[in-house]
Amino acid sequence: MDGSDDDDVSQLSAHTLAALQEFYAEQQQQQDSLKSGPSYDKFSVGAVEEDWQLSQFWYSDETALCLAKEALEASGKNGRIACVSAPSIYQKIKGLAGDDVSVCLLEYDRRFSVYGDDFVFYDYNNPLDLPERLQQHSCDIVLADPPYLSEECLRKTAETVRYLSKGKILLCTGAVMEDLVTQILGLKMCKFIPKHTRSLANEFRCYTNYEIGLDSTS
Incomplete structure (x- = not known):
């Protein structure tokens, strides 16, 4: 041949x-x-590009700003905030927060180690594999955005959220997960609808266990 x-x-x-x-x-x-x-600006949304293989889809500037303001309001003076798989919210918080606020980013993507001590490597498959400095019930509010719309991912992320939170939880995930979010974490869907920089096939919603100040626009 x-x-x-x-x-x-x-x-x-x-x-x-x-x-x-x-x-x-x-x-x-x-x-x-x-x-x-x-x-x-290393803290601007999009400073680290999305990696679709890691199921990364950044929030729009306006949504990230709204959620960051909500987190700061909810955490109070000398507040401590944890962002679990929610880097764009973390970035906005850093742009707004004063020295009295402590915020950390729990994230699988090691590119975010550019944020120094604020970065905590996080794999939802090992939800309680956390450094000693992240003690139980040490955060005034925990914001989370599980990377996958699956029951397994939600349940494991919920373990992390419950461990860290003093009480207030704000979670963003698909509307299709509503029943599971209520069942697993006892959260209720709010009116606020988060938007992303790119259109997603699944409608996203916010869920909380406290009264938030956000309205239905983003």
């Missing part, structure tokens, strides 16, 4: 691979140049 066809395919594949590598290198160079510029 003539091997010329196979050679053409191999050459094409090598050429395509090289083109892809060049493209990604250019993309990375552009991102690096932006991040080194004077206008770069």
Whole structure:
């Protein structure tokens, strides 16, 4: 059998691979140049790009800002806030919070280690594998956004939330999870509808166990 066809395919594949590598290198160079510029804000929503393989979908600026303000209001003076798998809310809180507020980000994506001691590596499969500094019932409010719309993910994330929370919980997840959220965490759906920077197939809603000040717009 003539091997010329196979050679053409191999050459094409090598050429395509090289083109892809060049493209990604250019993309990375552009991102690096932006991040080194004077206008770069590492706490802005989108400063770390979404990774769909990790089921990451950032909230819109307006939604993230609303939820951040709610968290600060709910935590009170000298408050302590935990954001579980909710980096865009964490970013907005950091942009608003004073020195009297403590906030941490529990997140699987190690790119967020750029936030130093605020970052806590978190895998919902090991919900209580937390550092000693995150003590039981140490947070005035816990905000959580389980990465997957599954009962298993919700139940395991709920273990973390219950462990950390002094009482107040604000959780964002799909509307289809309402019954499970009520069953597992005792939360009720609120009027506020969170929006994302990209359109999602599943409608998202907020759930809390306390009266919040957010209305039905985002």
